[in-house]
Amino acid sequence: MKLAVVGGGSTYTPELIDGFARLRDTLPIEELVLVDPAADRLELVSGLARRIFAKQDHAGKITTTTDIDAGVADADAVLLQLRVGGQAARNQDETWPLECGCVGQETTGAGGLAKALRTVPVVLDIAERVRRTNPDAWIIDFTNPVGIVTRALLQAGHKAVGLCNVAIGFQRKFARLLEVEPGQVHLDHVGLNHLSWELGVRLGGPDGENVLPKLLAEHGDAIADDLRMDRRIVDRLGVVPSYYLRYFYAHDEVVRELGTKPSRAAEVAAMEKELLEMYGDPALDEKPELLAKRGGAFYSEAAVDLAASLLGDGGSPVQVVNTYNKGTLPFLPDDAVIEVQARVGRDGATPLAVPALDPLYAGLIANVTAYEDLALEAALRGGRDRVFKALLAHPLIGQFDYAEGLTDRLIAHNREHLAWA
Structure with missing residues (x-):
């Protein structure tokens, strides 16, 4: 079995490598190719990757290349974990929206749109190279914004599943x-x-006892603190929202908070510098503790599980993935990309049935899906007006003057990445 990781020079990669090494019985990799245009980072990351494999007695071969076509040739699956523009572009995504009083974040709001505009054309080019070189390969997308990127891949006819x-x-x-x-x-x-949202937490399987009420009663403070949300929000909803819902449920509070401290991108850039120095130490043969602060916890376990299910019978039959709606949420188009439990196998992902949703959740899902439609259109076709419409449609923006100002700022900060600008 051969896997390729595009964006293999990422400081995330040792987390992935550690999972591949520990879970080799689930996903027996014979060759792993790390693909990245940054040869210097590839050297550091791949050196640590080989030492991790050696320490855990993994017999797989790890190779590197800056050539995408060569890297994905004959791969059974290709994992995408790239960041167009690097942490510098992320820092911009997290700062200029604040100038308009809107949240600055790399996957939602105006910053998320900027990332989508930079990323979708690059990912589609990579996917076309995969299709020309190896049309049977599965593409697993971990590149944000995952929903929009996965929809772009599926809409273009690629064998793709999104992962978060x-x-x-x-x-x-x-x-x-x-x-x-x-x-x-x-x-x-x-x-x-x-x-x-986590609408239920069941023991033993999809039909098991729902212990979410017990979790909230006994551990509500800890759950709310981890989400960085007021306990009252969790209690009132009676469910556990993703921590990204904080940008919606406490938008103005978050904007004030973000304006008083360095961006997350600045923190991560400093962390990455330290991590790369660690990776260069020939004595290091395991992922360092600092990597846990970088983000992406349990990414490796999720990636192994998904790849094993797509390529054989080693993974869990039911997993949370991003895939076509196919009628699962009846208020969305069939070709919308949703994130739900799905049955995963060699033929891809099929969402499991979902009970009728409270309008509190369905309404926001429909609104953001409409934004994602417009965002993908802007990413594929370009143009100031398409960018403006996507921003105006986003529930974190939604005002004409905000959308106008954000459109100008987005284009100014991303001109080098926008072929049409």
Whole structure:
């Protein structure tokens, strides 16, 4: 089995490598290719990756290349984890929206749109290269904004599934609180990527006992603190929202907070510098503790599970993924991309049935889906007017003057990445 990781020079990669090494019985990789245009980062990351494999007695071969076509040739699956423009572009996404009084964040709002505009054309080019080189390969997208990027891939006819670590993070957290094995915890996870809710937490499987009320009663403070939300929000909803819902439920508070401290991108850039220095240490043969602060917790376990299910029978039959709606949420088009529990196998992902949603959730999902439609149109076709319409449609913006100002700022800060600008 051969896997390729595009964006393999990322400081995330050792987390992925650690999972591949530990879970080799689930996903028996014979060759892993790390693909990245940054040869210097590739050297540091791949050196640590080989040492991790060696320490854990993994017999797989790790190779590197800056050539996408060569890297994805003959791969059974290609994982995408790239960041167009790097942390510098992310820093802009997180700062210039604040000038208009709107949240600055890399996956939602104006910053999220900027990332989509930079990313979708690049990902589609990579996917076309995969299709020309190896049309049978599965594409697993971890590149944000995952929902929009996955829809672009599926709409273009690629064999693609989107992946996020939010759901597996909740699963692991709830398992610890309940003192059970993670595999015993099934989430009633519903929504879009970075716009989702845990409507139930079931023990033993999809039809198991819903212990969410017990979790909220006994651990509500800890759950709310982890979400960085007021406990009253969680109690009033009676469900657990993704922490990204904080940008919606406490938007103005978050904007004030973000205006008083360095951006998350600045923090991550400093962290990445330190991590790369660590990766260059020939004595280091495991992922460092600092990596846990970088984000992406449990990404490796989720990636292994998904790849194993798509390529064989090693993964869990039901997983939370991003895939076509196909009537699952009846108020959305069939070709909208949703994030729900799905049955995953060699033929891809099929969403499981979802009970009728409260309008409180369905309304916001429909609104953000409409924004994502317009965002994808802007990413594919370009043009100031399309960018403006997407911003105006976003529920975190929604005002004419805000959308006008944000459109000008977005284009000015991303001109080098926009072929049409």
